Amino acid sequence: MTAPLHEARPAGPGRALPDTQQGMRRRNLARVMHTVSAAGPLSRAAVASRIGLTRAAVSTLVDELIRSGLLEELGPERPVRVGRGRPGSALAVSGRGPAGIGAEVGVDHLAVCAVDLRGQVRARIVRHGSNRGRSPAPVVKELTRLVRHVVAEAEREGLWPAGLAVAVPGLVAGDGRTVVRAPNLDWHDTDLGSLLPAELPLTVDNEANFGALAELWLGEGTPRDFLHVSAEIGIGAGVVVDGRLLRGKRGFAGELGHVPVRPDGPACACGGRGCLEQYAGEEAVLRAAGLEPGEDRVGLLAARATEGDEDVRRALRDAGEALGVALTGAVNLLDPESVVLGGALAGLAPWLLPSLRSELAGRTAGPACPVSVSRFGPEGPLLGAAHSVVRAVLDDPAAVAERS
Amino acid sequence: MTAPLHEARPAGPGRALPDTQQGMRRRNLARVMHTVSAAGPLSRAAVASRIGLTRAAVSTLVDELIRSGLLEELGPERPVRVGRGRPGSALAVSGRGPAGIGAEVGVDHLAVCAVDLRGQVRARIVRHGSNRGRSPAPVVKELTRLVRHVVAEAEREGLWPAGLAVAVPGLVAGDGRTVVRAPNLDWHDTDLGSLLPAELPLTVDNEANFGALAELWLGEGTPRDFLHVSAEIGIGAGVVVDGRLLRGKRGFAGELGHVPVRPDGPACACGGRGCLEQYAGEEAVLRAAGLEPGEDRVGLLAARATEGDEDVRRALRDAGEALGVALTGAVNLLDPESVVLGGALAGLAPWLLPSLRSELAGRTAGPACPVSVSRFGPEGPLLGAAHSVVRAVLDDPAAVAERS
DNA sequence: CTATTTCGTCATGGCGGTTTACAAATTAGT
DNA sequence: ACTAATTTGTAAACCGCCATGACGAAATAG
Numbered sequence: 098m099t100a101p102l103h104e105a106r107p108a109g110p111g112r113a114l115p116d117t118q119q120g121m122r123r124r125n126l127a128r129v130m131h132t133v134s135a136a137g138p139l140s141r142a143a144v145a146s147r148i149g150l151t152r153a154a155v156s157t158l159v160d161e162l163i164r165s166g167l168l169e170e171l172g173p174e175r176p177v178r179v180g181r182g183r184p185g186s187a188l189a190v191s192g193r194g195p196a197g198i199g200a201e202v203g204v205d206h207l208a209v210c211a212v213d214l215r216g217q218v219r220a221r222i223v224r225h226g227s228n229r230g231r232s233p234a235p236v237v238k239e240l241t242r243l244v245r246h247v248v249a250e251a252e253r254e255g256l257w258p259a260g261l262a263v264a265v266p267g268l269v270a271g272d273g274r275t276v277v278r279a280p281n282l283d284w285h286d287t288d289l290g291s292l293l294p295a296e297l298p299l300t301v302d303n304e305a306n307f308g309a310l311a312e313l314w315l316g317e318g319t320p321r322d323f324l325h326v327s328a329e330i331g332i333g334a335g336v337v338v339d340g341r342l343l344r345g346k347r348g349f350a351g352e353l354g355h356v357p358v359r360p361d362g363p364a365c366a367c368g369g370r371g372c373l374e375q376y377a378g379e380e381a382v383l384r385a386a387g388l389e390p391g392e393d394r395v396g397l398l399a400a401r402a403t404e405g406d407e408d409v410r411r412a413l414r415d416a417g418e419a420l421g422v423a424l425t426g427a428v429n430l431l432d433p434e435s436v437v438l439g440g441a442l443a444g445l446a447p448w449l450l451p452s453l454r455s456e457l458a459g460r461t462a463g464p465a466c467p468v469s470v471s472r473f474g475p476e477g478p479l480l481g482a483a484h485s486v487v488r489a490v491l492d493d494p495a496a497v498a499e500r501s
Numbered sequence: 502m503t504a505p506l507h508e509a510r511p512a513g514p515g516r517a518l519p520d521t522q523q524g525m526r527r528r529n530l531a532r533v534m535h536t537v538s539a540a541g542p543l544s545r546a547a548v549a550s551r552i553g554l555t556r557a558a559v560s561t562l563v564d565e566l567i568r569s570g571l572l573e574e575l576g577p578e579r580p581v582r583v584g585r586g587r588p589g590s591a592l593a594v595s596g597r598g599p600a601g602i603g604a605e606v607g608v609d610h611l612a613v614c615a616v617d618l619r620g621q622v623r624a625r626i627v628r629h630g631s632n633r634g635r636s637p638a639p640v641v642k643e644l645t646r647l648v649r650h651v652v653a654e655a656e657r658e659g660l661w662p663a664g665l666a667v668a669v670p671g672l673v674a675g676d677g678r679t680v681v682r683a684p685n686l687d688w689h690d691t692d693l694g695s696l697l698p699a700e701l702p703l704t705v706d707n708e709a710n711f712g713a714l715a716e717l718w719l720g721e722g723t724p725r726d727f728l729h730v731s732a733e734i735g736i737g738a739g740v741v742v743d744g745r746l747l748r749g750k751r752g753f754a755g756e757l758g759h760v761p762v763r764p765d766g767p768a769c770a771c772g773g774r775g776c777l778e779q780y781a782g783e784e785a786v787l788r789a790a791g792l793e794p795g796e797d798r799v800g801l802l803a804a805r806a807t808e809g810d811e812d813v814r815r816a817l818r819d820a821g822e823a824l825g826v827a828l829t830g831a832v833n834l835l836d837p838e839s840v841v842l843g844g845a846l847a848g849l850a851p852w853l854l855p856s857l858r859s860e861l862a863g864r865t866a867g868p869a870c871p872v873s874v875s876r877f878g879p880e881g882p883l884l885g886a887a888h889s890v891v892r893a894v895l896d897d898p899a900a901v902a903e904r905s
Numbered sequence: 906c907t908a909t910t911t912c913g914t915c916a917t918g919g920c921g922g923t924t925t926a927c928a929a930a931t932t933a934g935t
Numbered sequence: 936a937c938t939a940a941t942t943t944g945t946a947a948a949c950c951g952c953c954a955t956g957a958c959g960a961a962a963t964a965g
Contacts (some may be wrong), residue, residue: 115553116528117922118951124520125952142912149519154953156913176962182911183961322750336834343742345836346726356830357864360763369829369864425773426760426830430740432749460761460773522920522953529921546943558922560944580930586942587930 123495129158130491140177140185165498166194190214195259195490196251199483202265204281209243211251212483220250230283237292259490260298262482264307266329271348273300304478308439309335311481320434327440356423376419386412395441402448417449421456428466439471446470527899533562534895544581544589569902570598594618599663599894600655603887606669608685613647615655616887624654634687641696664702666886668711670733675752677704708882712843713739715885724838731844760827780823789816799845806852821853825860832870843875850874
């Protein structure tokens with residue numbers, strides 16, 4: 098029963114459980130966890146009215162969750178006051194117990210963190226240094242060391258790892274383990290499952306997808322329908338529809354970088370012509386700006402743009418324009434509530450946004466789709482990965498209780 | 502309790518019912534209906550093993566459904582044989598009881614049909630004649646007459662109408678009643694709910710969406726992730742993701758017609774430039790082919806192309822090319838399993854497909870997304886509409902039993 | 906200080922699926 | 936043809952889960 102933990106993929110609170118009393122119980126446990134997790138400290142009565150069960154039923158559910166160590170009672174010193182009447186006893190998600198381990202394989206860094214059920218980052222390591230062209234085995238070996246380190250640190254705080262989620266800058270197969278293509282790393286058809294320790298349930302996904310999930314779960318007022326655009330060499334988008342990540346048949350959805358912007362434009366590695374990547378991809382922008390590819394390419398662009406370098410600014414303006422054209426297509430197709438720029442794009446937003454927005458507005462009848470910048474910037478994918486494990490626990494607390 | 506009947510919109514078998522024993526019962530009733538409906542005559546034991554309940558539980562569910570008239574026992578003359586052992590008694594969806602009424606407001610016709618729970622069309626009327634520029638009131642009045650006629654015919658066969666679903670060639674608001682914009686008809690912000698008889702639960706939706714649903718529900722081997730493209734003056738797409746229709750925030754998803762194909766192309770009514778509609782829309786194609794707009798425009802194009810008219814063929818080839826560019830973007834974004842051409846496009850497919858396919862293949866790395874033609878052609882939206890009502894009954898049989 | 910309100914829990918009950926057992930209906934094998 | 940094996944459908948007893956209603960506990964309002 099470790100399968101339901103891979104929740105960043107199948108997704109949806111407790112779906113697919115059989116419609117029997119046991120399944121009902123499990124779903125109700127999940128609903129209690131989600132409610133308490135989302136709405137802060139809450140009394141049993143408040144939970145009951147929110148999920149539509151009686152106080153008595155919620156009491157038994159809460160008892161079970163407290164026994165499992167997933168929920169805790171804050172104690173009589175910190176009651177939940179409502180007005181007149183006896184104050185409720187405050188329930189909160191436990192700060193001990195299971196933790197989600199998130200990891201990120203970036204082009205220029207590795208990062209690992211541990212997040213508890215409350216959403217707090219409890220341990221964190223970042224190692225800088227380029228991974229371009231390094232073969233998977235040594236990179237993953239190093240990543241494994243970092244994971245073990247973070248897990249050890251988390252365990253010292255009374256946490257135990259419930260799963261590992263890895264964000265990679267590339268396409269991931271539908272199995273949630275295999276990196277099909279990561280151009281920045283030059284990885285192809287690499288099964289991370291066989292390289293990582295098998296102790297933890299594993300999920301691998303695109304960084305744009307995890308970034309989108311971070312936005313969905315952690316962003317304040319984030320809608321249930323939006324596009325999260327993120328870029329390094331390639332440009333990827335995490336598409337969230339009705340609160341769920343859109344993956345597509347093979348798991349390749351969100352390949353914004355190869356949306357045609359000018360059908361007769363320059364040839365692209367994908368076989369097409371005039372793909373967005375040819376105008377707004379990292380290499381294209383650096384070339385247009387007259388810069389040499391170096392270590393921290395995004396930082397370099399941002400620095401030069403800040404200094405007022407006209408070539409760089411023009412290059413970014415043009416990239417924003419191309420992004421605007423591609424996003425117009427996406428917005429027409431998906432009708433999202435907003436578009437969020439995350440990952441590397443977040444740092445370049447000041448110079449991309451004006452042309453992007455005007456292009457989008459000019460091509461749209463009625464009010465244009467609002468474009469914002471992610472609050473998490475480059476941290477999004479890592480946080481999203483760790484939280485995906487946490488969400489899996491919230492989605493089926495009974496499965497975790499069995500293992501603890 | 503008429504709300505859950507509008508199932509083409511919220512969709513998803515019995516979701517959102519409370520996780521209480523009553524909700525469980527209702528969901529299990531729905532699962533029995535869906536199973537029997539999908540897998541033909543089935544014994545109680547077969548249903549039980551398919552949905553994961555015990556034979557005893559299924560027996561009580563089936564009893565209830567038979568009492569409600571939604572299921573029927575075929576009788577001892579037509580048993581379900583399995584091999585050794587006692588043969589099962591065959592269960593089938595009832596051919597009487599509730600029926601779905603589907604209606605279509607086309608540019609050149611009105612159509613209404615009644616479909617029983619088995620999916621059979623039991624009554625049908627089509628009235629030819631242009632509706633371009635006619636104001637909503639008289640058109641809907643005429644449609645209402647046709648609906649009453651079909652309902653009367655269905656009732657003579659022992660059916661009763663469970664709901665009415667109307668397909669329109671335009672954008673429909675999120676409420677499922679109001680036509681926001683239908684350029685072919687020149688309707689704007691028209692609330693069909695106030696014009697149609699209030700006796701029946703009503704759903705209004707875009708014809709491309711209903712066409713996509715027909716494909717999803719009735720097509721053989723149709724995947725759960727695909728794009729259904731359909732066109733009259735505008736070009737719309739029904740986007741199906743994981744077996745559910747993608748609607749977007751305002752319900753405007755699938756506006757393929759305004760995806761930019763050439764960012765510097767001719768201006769479009771939407772405010773943009775070079776939208777797909779400027780290359781593959783009906784007017785653009787007619788102009789490129791050197792034809793005058795007349796009554797049956799699609800038929801005219803098809804006829805001329807069949808005759809070998811080079812201008813028409815070239816125009817259609819170019820339109821296919823533009824469609825290919827726009828679809829490349831959509832395919833990259835959504836990673837669907839296939840693309841289906843329906844509605845008016847189905848009739849022009851022989852001349853559109855070659856250039857469309859080669860454009861799509863040339864712009865895609867790896868195997869290109871397969872493009873096929875709808876089996877239903879122009880009938881798709883009408884069938885999808887009627888079936889959406891039927892699906893609503895299957896999704897919550899208990900709600901219907903209360904009304905019968 | 907009392908009346909009122911709200912919280913959490915307990916006992917009871919209804920409902921729904923499971924378990925177990927059994928009769929009915931058919932095939933396979935002798 | 937007759938028996939053994941197999942499968943179906945149903946009935947009775949059981950268990951689990953939530954609802955109902957009542958109660959004591961703990962606060963506020965007057």
